[in-house]
Amino acid sequence: MTEEKRRRAEALIQASKTCIFVNVDENGKPQAKAFLKTQAMGLKEIWICTNTSSKRAAQVKKNPEAAMYFYNEDTFEGLMLSGKAEIIYDDAKRKEFWWDSMTIYYPLGPTDPDYALLRFTATRGNFYCDLGNEDFDVDE
Amino acid sequence: MTEEKRRRAEALIQASKTCIFVNVDENGKPQAKAFLKTQAMGLKEIWICTNTSSKRAAQVKKNPEAAMYFYNEDTFEGLMLSGKAEIIYDDAKRKEFWWDSMTIYYPLGPTDPDYALLRFTATRGNFYCDLGNEDFDVDE
Numbered sequence: 001m002t003e004e005k006r007r008r009a010e011a012l013i014q015a016s017k018t019c020i021f022v023n024v025d026e027n028g029k030p031q032a033k034a035f036l037k038t039q040a041m042g043l044k045e046i047w048i049c050t051n052t053s054s055k056r057a058a059q060v061k062k063n064p065e066a067a068m069y070f071y072n073e074d075t076f077e078g079l080m081l082s083g084k085a086e087i088i089y090d091d092a093k094r095k096e097f098w099w100d101s102m103t104i105y106y107p108l109g110p111t112d113p114d115y116a117l118l119r120f121t122a123t124r125g126n127f128y129c130d131l132g133n134e135d136f137d138v139d140e
Numbered sequence: 141m142t143e144e145k146r147r148r149a150e151a152l153i154q155a156s157k158t159c160i161f162v163n164v165d166e167n168g169k170p171q172a173k174a175f176l177k178t179q180a181m182g183l184k185e186i187w188i189c190t191n192t193s194s195k196r197a198a199q200v201k202k203n204p205e206a207a208m209y210f211y212n213e214d215t216f217e218g219l220m221l222s223g224k225a226e227i228i229y230d231d232a233k234r235k236e237f238w239w240d241s242m243t244i245y246y247p248l249g250p251t252d253p254d255y256a257l258l259r260f261t262a263t264r265g266n267f268y269c270d271l272g273n274e275d276f277d278v279d280e
Contacts, residue, residue: 017213018211018213020160020172020209022162022170022171024164024168024170028164028168028205029205029222030162030164030170030205030206030207031170031207032160032162032209032220033218033268034209034211034213034218065169066170067169067170067171067172069160069172069174071158071160073157073158073174078174080171082170104271128173131244
């Protein structure tokens with residue numbers, strides 16, 4: 001992928017409030033759900049907040065294969081990042097990502113045992129833009 | 141699911157220009173891609189246009205398990221429909237869905253062998269709204 005396209009892919013992530021997390025459940029069925037994008041580090045690492053008690057957290061523990069999808073329906077740009085997801089309870093990160101209104105989801109605050117972070121790490125990607133799409137290695 | 145929620149889920153589909161098609165590739169990895177929503181019949185059946193030569197068409201022929209995802213990031217509504225996808229070349233449908241500018245994708249017109257339809261048929265769904273989500277049977 002050219003440097004210019006990589007910058008466009010990164011800009012698409014940065015401009016997105018949400019990301020669509022995609023995984024496979026215990027019966028082999030594909031799953032999708034929009035999440036607020038908590039933090040993105042380039043194309044490589046994306047963090048979202050979830051619940052320990054959620055279906056997604058249980059599924060990810062059994063099968064870490066995952067994708068994150070971003071798109072802009074006005075520009076017809078779509079970015080799929082493929083990699084692995086893991087559930088993390090790092091207290092420094094949980095505090096870093098905390099904001100007060102999150103108590104509606106996690107009444108016990110930033111150390112609520114139900115407040116889980118999901119870290120997604122991408123290895124491969126596919127970027128659709130200008131009516132064509134291209135596979136690429138994230139680390140290239 | 142209540143009748144009121146079902147109507148909200150249908151309205152979300154109707155208001156969406158695009159849908160996100162989700163499936164599993166031959167290596168068990170989840171895949172996602174936005175498509176223009178060509179036709180939706182309630183919550184049960186969604187049609188999109190694709191290419192015979194595309195990765196998605198090849199994947200669907202091997203593994204029909206699929207989902208369609210719709211969301212509105214302003215209202216925090218998200219609808220996942222789960223079911224099966226199939227590739228179809230019905231000439232009446234291909235003509236029904238045809239519009240002239242599609243020649244940029246299918247130069248030979250509505251009977252171009254590369255012009256394939258994907259029909260998705262849902263059996264189950266999950267609707268996220270009002271900060272909670274609910275599984276439901278599409279046929280109920």
